[in-house]
Amino acid sequence: MSAPSTPxxxxxxxxxxxGRTKISYPAELLHxxxxxxxxxxxxxxxGVRDFGFVQFRPGDTFTEHYWRDRWYAIKEVRSGDGTLKGWYCDITRPVVRDAEGDLLAEDLDLDLWVSxxxxxxxxxxxxxxxxxxxxDRDPAAALAATTALDELELLAKDGKFTALLA
Incomplete structure (x- = not known):
């Protein structure tokens, strides 16, 4: 873990x-x-990414929560005017901060959308x-990923999802 950072x-x-960078982008550390x-x-x-049930577009803001001990990241998505669109959840290996203090998350393909x-x-x-x-390559990681997806889905359906972000 790198030296503590301030907001x-x-x-x-x-x-x-x-093993390849899918996307890299600047962010502001909040916590x-x-x-x-x-x-x-x-x-x-x-441009715009249209999923059918939601569109991500220029001007949208993402407040992203990553854990060092959980296999997911939760991204609160708001439109440019501040309206909550929902939460996009990436199933990832636990996040790490590299020597420069940047975040590295390995995407494991599974995702969850919560309106x-x-x-x-x-x-x-x-x-x-x-x-x-x-x-086949990493059965333990596959199990952790599917377990994380099931956990998030259950929390969302039970109305306990946002408690993770408190």
């Missing part, structure tokens, strides 16, 4: 998949208690997860 510290978030790291970042991809009002809880990319071959 407002600029850092990079790097999401890797299969790091040694277990959970919270950052704020603007939508980092080009702002909690009425939609949608599992995503289970086909990509199966095709990735992780169950």
């Amino acid at each position: 407002d510290t600029a850092l990079q978030v790097r999401l890797v998949k299969a 790091d208690d040694g277990t959970r790291v919270t950052v704020r970042a603007a939508w980092a991809a080009e 702002a009002d909690g009425s939609a809880v949608i599992r995503l990319d289970e086909d990509e997860f199966a095709e990735s071959g992780i169950a």
Whole structure:
């Protein structure tokens, strides 16, 4: 773990998949208690990403919560005017901060969307997860990933999801 940082510290978030950087973007550190790291970042991809049930677009703000002891990251998504869209949950290995203090999260393909009002809880990319071959390469990681997805889905359906972010 790197030296403690203070809020407002600029850092990079790097999401890797299969050993390659999927996306890297600047973020502002809001909190790091040694277990959970919270950052704020603007939508980092080009243009609009339309999932059918939600669109991510320039001007959206993500408050991202990463854990060093959990296999997921939860990203609160707000539109440019501050309206809550919902939460995008990435199933990842526990986050690490590198020597520069930047965040490194390894994406394990599984995702969960929770709408702002909690009425939609949608599992995503289970086909990509199966095709990735992780169950054969790293059965323990595959089990941790599916367990994390099940846990988040259950918490969302039981209305206990946002307690993770308190």
